[in-house]
Structure formats: structure tokens, C-alpha cells
Amino acid sequence: MNNNIVNLENVVKRFPAGKTEFTALNKINLTFGEGEFAGLVGPSGSGKTTLLNIIGSLDIPTEGEAIVLNKNIGQLSHKEAAALRNYGIGFIFQTYNLLPVYSVFDNVEFALLLQKMPAEKRRKAVMEALEWVGLAERAHSKPSTLSGGECQRVAIARAMVKKPKIVLADEPSANLDSKNSHHIVQTMKHLNRELKTTFIFSTHDEKVMQYLDRIIYLKDGMVERDEKVNKP
């Protein structure tokens, strides 16, 4: 039985660039299985973010087929794509993007509000997610009172609270110091093991790369290398 949750077949993505076209992804063939902790690595313009966009149902391929959680991304309506993100995919951004007027609890809760989860169940899930990232005691704090590392941990809790199958993290450690970078990647690694969530990173950061089980090197929109990393 195939337990791949992401299947990319000959995925091409072109963007108009004046009178010509720029090919951001060129015949990408990749699969990601359940519980993978993988990273997309490559220089700027190599297609990392474009690939995350397609896997995250934020964009559609120009050619080829992208099947994510059994949905053909190219054939989804806007609403269906939103529903896929809502239930199946979590996002972690470089700049956290917490909603500043809401508390930590509210920020994490928002994803569940969209799912119309009952209040009590929601509260338990939010507190559980905050415990995963060690911030349960800061539930009622405002993001402005948290450090960068704490903000990113809230962002992880926000992505994980709905227990998605896939989490896409775009340069999650780029704004953090070394200690916090290790901390948040360790947190994600722990969740990856506990919950069997697939994490796909886009990163340049060596500190992140050392935790990855699989590193996919992209160059000029193509897969240059796809390496499984054997760890003791």
C-alpha cells in the first residue's frame, strides 16, 4: 500500500516574465511519505518556495500533477483548496505572523474556529498544543510580550493544533538565534515523531539541516539531489 501523502509528477511551474516566461519548477518528480522530516535546500530562485506553494495548495502547477492528501491540486476550486489547507496542512513562516491584537491562546485557537470545533474541545486542543511547545503558561500573553523564539513556538502550536498531516515551514529559523533555532527544530522533530506529521522545510540553515531525515537539493527549478540522511 502506498502511504505517500504528497505525489508530484512532472510538475512544471512557469511565471510570465515580460514577454517571455520564467520556469520556476521544471519537471519535478517527488513523493513525501507520512511522518517524513524533509527539507528543500537550494539557493534563491531555485524553486523552494514555489514548490511549497504548490504542495500547500496556494498555487497550481502549470503542467504535471500534484496530488496532496489524495487531492489533485490543479483541479481544486479556491474553496476546496482552502478546505485542504484548513484541515490537512499547517504553515510556519519565517516571520511568525501572529495576530498581534489577540492572545497566544486566541492565535492558536483560530485554526480550530475555522473548523467550527466545539468550544470545550477547542480549549483542550489549544492547551495541548501550547504544552507541546512549552508555552501553556503564556496562553494569555500577547505576542508583543514574547521573544522571537517564543513567537515561533506559538506559530508551531498554531500550525500543529489542528493535527495536520503536513506542515510546511519556510525558513522557520531565519529570524532566530542559534539557541532558539535548535530549540524550535527540536520541538518540530519531537512533534514529527509523536504525531507522525510530515514536515517539509525550505531552508538554508545548517542548524535545521542537521535534524532533517531527507534533504532535497533544488537548483534552477530542478531536483539536483534527493538524499536520505541516516542518523544514528
Place this chain on the structure above:
Amino acid sequence: MKKFLLKGIIKDRGRSLLPVIVVATGSLLTVFLYSWLTGVMGESIELSANFNTGEVKVMTKAYALEAEQFPNDLAILDADALIGQLKEFEPEVDWVKRIRFGALADFPDSLGETRGQSPVVGWAVDLFGEGSKEAKRFNLESSLIRGYMPETEGEVLITEELAKRFEVNPGESFTLFGTTMEGGFAFYNLTVSGTIVFGATGIDKGAVIMDINDAQRAFAMEGAAGEILGFLPDKYFNIDGAEDIKSRFNALGIKAAEGESDDFAPVMITLRDQSGMAEMLDYTGAVSGLMIFIFVTAMAIVLWNGGLLGGLRRYAEFGVRLAMGEDKGHIYRSLLYEALMIGTIGSLIGVAVALPIVFYINVHGIDLGGMMQNATMMMPTVVRTHITPTTYYIGFIPGIFSMVLGNALAGIGIYKRQTSRLFNELEV
């Protein structure tokens, strides 16, 4: 979700403070101006009703055709009998007899020779009848400048300007020359009991207010009255009530007295049917509508811009929400819902602030007499706001509608946002 949005509105002052201030101000102004305008118009209409038109008016058919000229030769002959019928027909309405006339006032010197003459317009009303509200309708006691209110037959009030022009003082006599009901020459000696100022140039130049019994004697109109005016119990003109009474009365088809032609059969009209009043009533309605339209438009433009600025400020928030799986329609609807909440909160504040002001002015009024000294139109000098059921909700129309409209326009940008750029946009 509603709680989440409300929390955002309360905690995010940038999202709610300016719109709430704009909406509250707009609602306050709308409630105040609406009440003020309807009050001013209502008072003006009421003044016209009290002086000239009544809220309903009964005349003979022939009189009605030339009512502007006060053709007393076509007056109602047995006015008391008709009033009896009218009281039975509509007991709630105050039915009063009136005679309007034009005449010549002749002021004599100490030898009885003519010192000066002036054309005058006259109102003959029930000044002495028990429970008569006519003196109050003409606001005579407050308008009195010199002298006293008429107390016995033959005593009349004249306008102060007329009195000054001919150097007439209270207690002095003059002769009124006019026409009898039969078309004959009439003259009648009267005594000036006091002088009055109505505050309207046209009338103040030369007017006489006298008791109807004196007028009936002066113009040989015993038992007759040019007009019977009806005043409904409502504070302001009740057009629907008046129209209903008119149509029911006219449907009775009361005939003229035996031996008289059908031209002398009574007919009822409402205030609206009389010269210029329909336009005035329509104008009142149109001004209210126009005012709401202007407020809605102006506030919607301000709030549209506020919404656009808010949209820019919340660009990252909307991006995160899109990434988290909220669809564009849901975000747009949540914006409208926020607008509805802010509009309601702002409107509640605006209306809550406006109502005490409006109530205060309704009770105490504002005396604009000093500003109206040269007015040629008959206008009330003390202006009051008018409180109707509409006063309580009219502030919510621009408040909520403009907020929702402004945000609906500003929020269209959400649909133009490309999700494929979210990573780039959110990581700036």
C-alpha cells in the same frame, strides 16, 4: 468566530476607534438634524394649520373654489349646526369656526374725523367661548406687546406696526369698513384692547384679530362662518388621520340647506390640499431623505478609506488567515460582520448621545426670534426638535449602512489577492 471578531474589534483600536467615532458622529448628526428639521417643518406646518389651514377644513364647495379670496358671500350659513354634526362625526377633533376677511381700518382723530386708513387682513376666531383654544393657537398672549387680551365684545387686537403707524393706543377706537355677506357695505366700530407682533412682516403690517361674534355682526354673517377648521389631537399634522377624516366626511355627501344650491354643500379638504402645503410636506420628506443620503454617502466614503487603510494594516492578518485555510468569501463576510458590529456600536453611541440633546430641545426649545426679525414668512420663533418613532432608528441607517458599504467596497481587494504570493508577502 463572532466572539473572536468582537474581541478583535475591542482590542484593536486601530480597527474600531476611528470607524466608531465616524459612525457615532454621523448617527448623532443624523438624529439631531432629522429631529431638528422635522421639528422646524412640523412647527411651521403647525403654525400654518393654526392660522390658516387647520388640519382639515370644511367650506362650502363654492367658497373652496375661491378660498384664497375669502369669499364670505359663499360662507357656511348654519355653521353651528354643521359644527354639531362634525362633533358627532369626529368627536376627537377640535372643530372651530373662522371668518377671514379683508377690510379697511379707519382711525379717527379726537374729533372723529379720519386720521388715516389702512387695508387690513383679519381673523375672526372664537376668543370668548368656554374652553376655546383659539387664543392659544394664535399664541396671542405671548404676542401681546401693549394692552390686554379682548375681554368684551367690540374689543380687538391689532398689530403693533399698524398701531404705531397710526399712533393708536390700547383703548382707542377705530372703524372697520368691509362687505356684508350679501355684498353690501359694512362698517363697525371696534376698540383696540391691545397690540401684537406675529413676527411675520406681511401680517404685521396690518392685521386684526377679533372675536367671531363681532365679525358676524360686523359683516352681517349671523350664524355663518367662512370656514370650519378641524384640529386633530396629534401634536403634529397627522396626514393619514386627516385624509381618513376627509374621505369619510366627503363620502357622507351632506347636502346644502333646503332652498340653497349644491354650491353651498359642505366639502372637506386637508391641510395638504391647500395652497403650497403639499409642496411643503413633500419638501419635509425629501429633505429628510436627502439628508440621510448625504450622510450615508459622505460617511461611506470616509469609512471606505478607513477600510482601505485597515485592509493595508491587516494585510498580513488576512494572508495568514488565507494560508490557514479560511476562504476569501469567509474573510470578506467576516469583514462585513465586523463592519456591522462596529456600525451598530457606533450608531448606539451616536443615538444615545443624540437623544438626550434632542429631548432637551424638544422640551425647552431654542428661541430664534432675534434671527427672524426681518422674516417675511410666518415661522415659529421658538424651534423645537420633533421626536417620532423614526428618531430612535434613523441614526442606525447611515451608521450601519455606510460602515457596511464602506467595508464592502474596501474588502473587494481580498478577492484580488493571490494566494500564490502569500509566502513572499508574509515574509517581508
